[in-house]
Amino acid sequence: MYRNANCGELTETFAGKKVTLAGWVQKRRDLGGVIFIDLRDRSGIVQIVFNPQVSQEAWNKADKLRSEYCVTVTGEVVKRDPEAVNEKIKTGTIEVMINEITLLNKSKTPPFPIEDDIEASEDIRLNYRYLDLRRPEMLETLKIRNKITHTLRDFLDENDFLDVETPILTKSTPEGARDYLVPSRVHPGEFYALPQSPQLFKQLLMASGIEKYYQIARCFRDEDLRADRQPEFTQVDMEMSFFEVDKFQNMIEEMLVRVMKEVKGIDIPRPFKRLTYAESIDLYGSDKPDTRFGMTLIDLTDIAADSTLKVFKEVQEKGGLVKAINAKGVAAQFSRKQVDEDLRAVVSPYGAKGLAWLKVEEGGMKGPIAKFFDEALTARIIERTNAEPGDLLLFVADKKKIVADSLGALRLHLGKLLGLIDESAYNFLWVTHFPLLSYSEEEHRYVAEHHPFTMPVLEDLDKIESDPGSVRAQSFDMVLNGYELGSGSQRISDHDLQEKMFKVLGFTKERAEKQFGFLMSAFEYGVPPHGGMALGIDRIVMLLAGRSSLRDTIAFPKTASASDLLTKAPSEVSLAQLAELHLDVATILK
Amino acid sequence: MYRNANCGELTETFAGKKVTLAGWVQKRRDLGGVIFIDLRDRSGIVQIVFNPQVSQEAWNKADKLRSEYCVTVTGEVVKRDPEAVNEKIKTGTIEVMINEITLLNKSKTPPFPIEDDIEASEDIRLNYRYLDLRRPEMLETLKIRNKITHTLRDFLDENDFLDVETPILTKSTPEGARDYLVPSRVHPGEFYALPQSPQLFKQLLMASGIEKYYQIARCFRDEDLRADRQPEFTQVDMEMSFFEVDKFQNMIEEMLVRVMKEVKGIDIPRPFKRLTYAESIDLYGSDKPDTRFGMTLIDLTDIAADSTLKVFKEVQEKGGLVKAINAKGVAAQFSRKQVDEDLRAVVSPYGAKGLAWLKVEEGGMKGPIAKFFDEALTARIIERTNAEPGDLLLFVADKKKIVADSLGALRLHLGKLLGLIDESAYNFLWVTHFPLLSYSEEEHRYVAEHHPFTMPVLEDLDKIESDPGSVRAQSFDMVLNGYELGSGSQRISDHDLQEKMFKVLGFTKERAEKQFGFLMSAFEYGVPPHGGMALGIDRIVMLLAGRSSLRDTIAFPKTASASDLLTKAPSEVSLAQLAELHLDVATILK
Structure with missing residues (x-):
């Protein structure tokens, strides 16, 4: 024993x-x-x-x-x-x-101590992952992951969702990210693809009368990796028939409340806050705002246009915006140099050509652009921004997207810098009604913002060919503390509307048939109205375990160059293996 | 609503x-x-x-x-x-x-009715899988699958097993079946492999101090498919540290008893029956016997060698066996022609050169070989086979393996033919102590019967280099009604013994290092004794749902040529995709 x-x-x-x-x-x-x-x-x-x-x-x-x-x-x-x-x-x-x-x-002396907060490089940790995982914070993260998935499964099981496995060896449908491909030995020159998500299969399961489906599903994207991406990742994937968005969102809220209670012991109030995409961009300059603090974006375009500062007027005339955030009570903390250099460096990567600012004082405002505002305009600004003496107002005037991105980033920067964020808070937020389509300059066509199966808002439907960019989607994102946990939508279940969508997306009839013919065929056999969503497990674990990297949430993750440092994958294989797969490796031939 | x-x-x-x-x-x-x-x-x-x-x-x-x-x-x-x-x-x-x-x-007219027991070909069913899954028996199978996996998860969770996900994009270790490969875009000429099982990772998790691991894991084998194989399949994979085989097997029994109760409402008695591999071959001619009926194999070599039938004597002298099964009370049901043609056709694929037989009558035996046995030998045969008038004795005399395979198959054939099998029974059986190694004529070396990480029986260890074929493994299979549900073993946790195993398997030091170096390194850092097993989910679902094909247990299965008829996978991909992966397809070049 x-x-x-x-x-x-x-x-x-x-x-x-x-x-x-x-x-x-x-x-x-x-x-x-x-x-x-x-x-x-x-x-x-x-x-x-x-x-x-x-x-x-x-x-x-x-x-x-x-x-x-x-x-x-x-x-x-x-x-x-x-x-x-x-x-x-x-x-x-x-x-x-x-x-x-x-x-x-026995054991050799480990290359790093088995304890938290070690100084070893991540490469060393990944090389000796079996020792890294012995450290309490890593073990705790895996335990939290286990608890999260088990809680999700129990909840979905109680709600009559069926866990159905969908294939990993599937068909390449290059709409979206890049596929990982698997050469077929039996069918020379043909390939399977690893699924970017089970989207098509879960819709087929709705066509199959499964009614309520879920899966904790592995997904694959061959993208250039950033800190918060992995070539393979896990999502809790859900789809239901006879879909009603409010009921579905209520259920998702209940599920997340359960997870928070089980894993963190925290009671999260319901219903969750909701913003439309338009409101979210307007208030936070972001479609995944961190709502744990205020400092929302304030539209001052009309007031600014009345000032004598030419650039403000021009921006308004070109359809741009002048917006500001009010950093409350910190005017004295920022020197002119700090604003002009440090804060400006935050906004310039987003294309903002400048960062104007005003410090609010008793009876007025001070700063380089103060002189362009007369007393009445000053009063209007102070009123609209709820400004008080000691506040710092920071302005960006530019195209809508630049204003949103740059002020959104500045707001986040200041929120962290000034300690405005309650790190113990978990602010769940629905962001709804995203644009259905966005124009891809690269591909010279509209591409689906979510995916090609998302239902448009019905009242926008008449603009789908005349003004595709203005059509809103029946879609919704779940956002937590500034991170997107996942996306969902009502799906198209009408054969003709789906055909029209493919047309709007620039698919020829042949291409639509070749790639999605099986789904279009399924749509001819009494497919129920349906919808669903997927939530990223790795991301949820990261936020609930208080980790800063997705890699810490995965037992055996890959590096930014998609390598497993422990097992040394990928690696060379034998020529005999390649020959069986009917492959030459071009680089070997060269 | x-x-x-x-x-x-x-x-x-x-x-x-x-x-x-x-x-x-x-x-x-x-x-x-x-x-x-x-x-x-x-x-x-x-x-x-x-x-x-x-x-x-x-x-x-x-x-x-x-x-x-x-x-x-x-x-x-x-x-x-x-x-x-x-x-x-x-x-x-x-x-x-x-x-x-x-x-x-609306719906077009379905190509087959949405009801059980249809006559549509399987190809049509797979082409329209979304309609096939609407049929009650298919839906019921998916519900049973969901219930089985949920019950397994609950049980393992209660027993402190942690659900840990292991990678799908991993390293090719071509020991065992053929790997599916995934070309790397970032590392030209290199490949990931899809895992044949999480074996290496679960052992690494034991090195990581996880102590109790489970996963309902997708596994991949690029093999030529038989009716009961799929390129991707699912197993409940378990591993634990400080492993004691009896405690572990008890837990597996409790788990399966729970599944049977939850899914079928049946109480399965414990402990399960146990046979060593040697006993199982001896009694049933099979390492996965269907124990729902008797008709075990009886060794008559000694008696047969005393007869005047030369071939029996020769078989004994060459170290072969003469064994028989007793088909009780059915002598009258089988004509000489039926035995010589129909029953002989059952054994001949297994290499049996003949099928001798005797019909037992009051006071003696009748049949072509009866004359070779005198009264005393006849009495000894009747005694040893518990024969009574009306019984049919069927003999195979040959090398051990041929006797086991052919009589094992004949026993199964007769069991079904004569209705001896209680179709409502679920006979769980442990088969233990498999041979550690078997000699591969093809590769001219010993290969691991289970995998290279299986612990030998310690008392056999001194024969590992002198007589590798006789070394028994600390392994165990779970068998249900003649199907192998899965295999398990105590693993090697000693660095030097593992090194010796690789040597016995004919690995050079370099090859062992290149393929399994990471595991060998892990073994140098205080790896605990550990062991585990994996059970095939698809097979369990098949048996519990009463289906005859594994394909019926999987929502979107592949055909025998590894194709998905619904989505048409695998399929051709664009040359641009291949170029990004540094691949030429040889067959395109030709």
């Missing part, structure tokens, strides 16, 4: 009992001929004691132990003297007097 | 209530100006009635309905007259008098 108790679960109620434990040597100290070891297993840490007067044989073995040696030990749980109590660990009121020990496996 | 009740859940307690339902037209009948429709949703079927005296408008719409039209209807639940009760359906005591109907979607 290796164990009959877990290290981290021993308490004073065990005092006097004999226990057998198994785990790893976390730390060893010798004090006056007695050896003290912190023994660690998945449940936590307990102090075990080797006293030669209890067992010379066990002491002799313990004397040879080093960090990360794996052992099983037997001994008696005893209460510690009051002065020896360690309040830092849960088991700090007891220790275990060992009389038997078996060494299960 | 589309619905506030489900078709299949309406009972007499709903009588007098107004309900709104949504679903599909299963069947329509017109009787005396009244339209009766069987409306189907995921929950079942209910009869809805359109009477022009209730609503002419609804009747007019109903008059246009055809099979598989999707509708939502509102009406009052009423009890049926006693003579109109339909006992075939759960809702047969009521019907719903409709006064409102909305057509949600």
